[in-house]
Amino acid sequence: MNKLITIETRDLTKRFGNFTAVDAISFKVYEGEIFGFLGANGAGKTTAMRMLCGLLTPTSGQALVAGYDIYRQPNQLKAHIGYMSQKFSLYPNLTARENMTFYAGIYGMKRKEIGDKVHSLIKSLGVEKYSDMQVHNLPLGWKQKISFMTAIIHNPKIVFLDEPTGGVDPITRRQFWDMIYEAADRGITVFVTTHYMDEAEYCDRVSMMVDGAIAALDTPEALKTRYSVASMNDVFIQLARKANRSAV
Amino acid sequence: MRVLTAFIKKEFWHVLRDRRSLTILLGLPVMMILIFGFALSNEVKNSSVAILDFAGDDVSAQIIHRLNSSQYFDITHRLRRFDDLESLFRQNQVRLGLVFPANLQDDLIGDGEGAIQIIGNAVDPNTTNTTIQYVSAIVADYQKELWQTQEIPYQIDVSYRMLYNPQLESAYTFVPGVMTLILMLLGTMMTSVSIVREKEMGTMEVLLVSPMRPILVIISKAIPYLVLCFVDVLIILLLAYTVLEMPLRGNLLLLLLMCILFVLTTLTLGLLVSTLVESQQVAMFLSLVGFFMPALIFGGYLFPIENMPEILQVISNAVPTRWFYNILKNIMIKGLGFEYIIKEAIILSGMTFLFLVIALKKFKIRLM
Structure with missing residues (x-):
């Protein structure tokens, strides 16, 4: 592969007291890639992701994200990433349009630019009729799509999605993944955590976290071949079974 | 920005x-x-007052009259014995008891000094305090008039601490x-x-x-x-x-x-x-x-x-x-x-x- 590296970690570690949530993980993510970050609950996915976003300070190790050191240049880094948290992160009493406008605004986009962008996003999502409803009235699936749109509204180099499809139906999940592909086609690197193993199949490459460490990292095809199983689900079960840490 | x-x-x-x-x-x-x-408001109107008048003379009558005609007091009981006053307080029937000792007028004229007693129901200390100030003021008023009409300065002993402010202005x-x-x-x-x-x-x-x-x-x-x-x-x-x-x-x-x-x-x-x-x-x-x-x-x-x-x-x-x-x-x-x-x-x-x-x-x- 001759692609540019957008995320590179070296022995990235996070300890909370005696508990090592993330244990010296090292990996590379290439530009425009959809990188699946899998693991059981409590395996350390969210912690790792938060470090990469500059939300948590690593205990040791290094990471470069979009060319910036997460430890030394968190502020420059923040302008170039998008983040969709596990918790639902839109303001319920604002409309979809207002939410997008707000997030675009705090990334310092110009007013004209925001108007055009929001308009085109709403159009491409096909949510015109919902766009002026307050978000708390919308179905979960729509909220998550809008969340995703707000996370990439400022054209980040990388977007981090923390379990973006939790709790939504398969059709909406499929549509959500279409949006992810579209973003990746536009050159945005997608870093996504999930427990849905069918979603793992959609990723270009996946890493499997077990007990805070990366147990496997490859394309879904290669992983299935290596463990001689038919689906990512079986890969996951084989690897997760080795875990000592019980799910939290 | x-x-x-x-x-x-x-x-x-x-x-x-x-x-x-x-x-x-x-x-x-x-x-x-x-x-x-x-x-x-801090204003207390129509407080019920029990009178225990052992004096029964001009001075007590004058003061009672003034209290009665003010909007702040209702003289609800006229008593003969101390015990009655206590039971009224127990039943929460009156806010103040006013005791005029016997020979009030004589003391006032003879010694130039008389005393009356105000007993307050301090269950509501603030309100009672306010009403006591009112009584004191009314008595003080009466005393001032006495001074003007009589040559010898009589003094009725009522201690009042605050400046009188009849209805919080x-x-x-x-x-x-x-x-x-x-x-x-x-x-x-x-x-x-x-x-x-x-x-x-x-x-x-x-x-x-x-x-x-x-x-x-x-x-x-x-x-x-x-x-x-x-x-x-x-x-x-x-x-x-x-x-x-x-x-x-x-x-x-x-x-x-x-x-x-x-x-x-x-x-x-x-x-x-x-x-x-x-x-x-x-x-x-x-x-x-x-x-x-x-x-x-x-x-x-x-x-x-x-x-x-x-x-x-x-x-x-x-x-x-x-x-x-x-x-x-x-x-x-x-x-x-x-x-x-x-x-x-x-x-x-x-x-x-x-x-x-x-x-x-x-x-x-x-x-x-």
Whole structure:
């Protein structure tokens, strides 16, 4: 592969007291890639992701994200990433349009630019009729799509999605993944955590976290071949079974 | 600046859409002013009084007559024995007992000195205290008349400590206290809750991932509430001047400036609270118990600070409402100028600065 590296970690570690949530993980993510970050609950996915976003300070190790050191240049880094948290992160009493406008605004986009962008996003999502409803009235699936749109509204180099499809139906999940592909086609690197193993199949490459460490990292095809199983689900079960840490 | 406007706009959307909070924000001052202005007053009318008249002479008759004709007293019982008075008090039938000793007139003329006894039902100490002041005043009045008509200065011994103020001259003396409390309550609680809400909802995480600087988050959170609290100040003043007919003493501009200063103090205090706690309930609790209660107790409008034990007086210095209340009294009631409130203004500015610095230090840029 001759692609540019957008995320590179070296022995990235996070300890909370005696508990090592993330244990010296090292990996590379290439530009425009959809990188699946899998693991059981409590395996350390969210912690790792938060470090990469500059939300948590690593205990040791290094990471470069979009060319910036997460430890030394968190502020420059923040302008170039998008983040969709596990918790639902839109303001319920604002409309979809207002939410997008707000997030675009705090990334310092110009007013004209925001108007055009929001308009085109709403159009491409096909949510015109919902766009002026307050978000708390919308179905979960729509909220998550809008969340995703707000996370990439400022054209980040990388977007981090923390379990973006939790709790939504398969059709909406499929549509959500279409949006992810579209973003990746536009050159945005997608870093996504999930427990849905069918979603793992959609990723270009996946890493499997077990007990805070990366147990496997490859394309879904290669992983299935290596463990001689038919689906990512079986890969996951084989690897997760080795875990000592019980799910939290 | 663009970022700031975007954020402030969003905050206004929040505030304006949250009808319940908005009702509280704008309705509370109106309600408080009206309640304090009309419903509550220190004036005590028609207090029931029991008379125990052992004297039965001119002097006692005169005093009883005066009490009876005042609107403040109803002479409900005329007794013969002390025991009866006690049982009346037990049944809560009378507020005051007035005892005229035998030979009151003789003592007055002979020794130039007579004494009457007032027994008060101190279950409601404040009210009773007020009525005792009234009786004392009426007796003092009578005594003055005696002095004018007689040549020898008779003296009826009634001790009264306060200057007599038959009906709290006007309701507007409450305004500074009410204003202080409302601003303290709204400024601190609303701001702290609004920031903590973002933490609870998870939107704070997204804000932290954005390149927005923490100071901007704090400033933009505070500005809508600054505006709203200022609107409240205007509402209160307007009501005070129109409905309560409060005279316009003191410099209005100075008054408004000082109000803004105090609102800033409460807002920064609210910001400080919000950086310390994680949930809206705790924020509300801390604002109410941790800041509103001391504001109430040590503010100086309920309990005179001078009468507190020394240690509490020292503590009261740390309560911002105390200083603001002084400022308001000086400007609104006494009509004094800036030179009389410099000290208070400096203290409030200092507190604001201190709260802001601590809040900024505590505001977590990262989650851990």
